[in-house]
Amino acid sequence: MADWFTTGSSDLAHAAFPELPIENEDLVRMLLDVAREQVIAFAADDEPAAQVTDLLHNLGVEETVIAQVIALLDFEASEPGVPIRYVYAQIQQAKNLWFAGKGEDGPEGFTFSPRPLSKDIQRIIRPTSGVASVF
Structure with a gap:
C-alpha cells in the first residue's frame, strides 16, 4: 500500500516527475489533487x-x-x-495534465488540449487479467 502524492511529498513527486513546477505550490497541489480525483473516480468500484x-x-x-x-x-x-498502482496512475495523470496545460500557439492563438485519463492509465488502475470473459 502507498500514500497519494501531495504537496507535502513534493520532493517525491518531483523525483518521479522532474518537470513538476515545485516552485508554484498551488499549481502542484491542483495538478496532484485533480489527478487523484480522476483516478478515484475511475477506480470507484474496482476493488x-x-x-x-x-x-x-x-x-x-x-x-x-x-x-x-x-x-x-x-x-x-x-x-x-x-494500491500502489493508483499512486502511479496519479503521477502519470499529473504529467498528462501538466503537458496539456502548457498548450501551444496555433494559427488561431493559444490552444489548450484537455487530457482525460488515457487508456494506458485506465489499464494501470483496472488491470486486465488476460483471461477471456465468456459471460
Whole structure:
C-alpha cells in the first residue's frame, strides 16, 4: 500500500516527475489533487472490498457485520492506504495534465488540449487479467 502524492511529498513527486513546477505550490497541489480525483473516480468500484461492502450495504447488513466480513475475507483494499498502482496512475495523470496545460500557439492563438485519463492509465488502475470473459 502507498500514500497519494501531495504537496507535502513534493520532493517525491518531483523525483518521479522532474518537470513538476515545485516552485508554484498551488499549481502542484491542483495538478496532484485533480489527478487523484480522476483516478478515484475511475477506480470507484474496482476493488473487491468496495464491491462486497456496497452489496452488503444494499442488502441492509449492519456496518459492524460488514466490517467483520471484510476483515474475514482479508482483501488487500481493506488495508490502510491505497494500491500502489493508483499512486502511479496519479503521477502519470499529473504529467498528462501538466503537458496539456502548457498548450501551444496555433494559427488561431493559444490552444489548450484537455487530457482525460488515457487508456494506458485506465489499464494501470483496472488491470486486465488476460483471461477471456465468456459471460
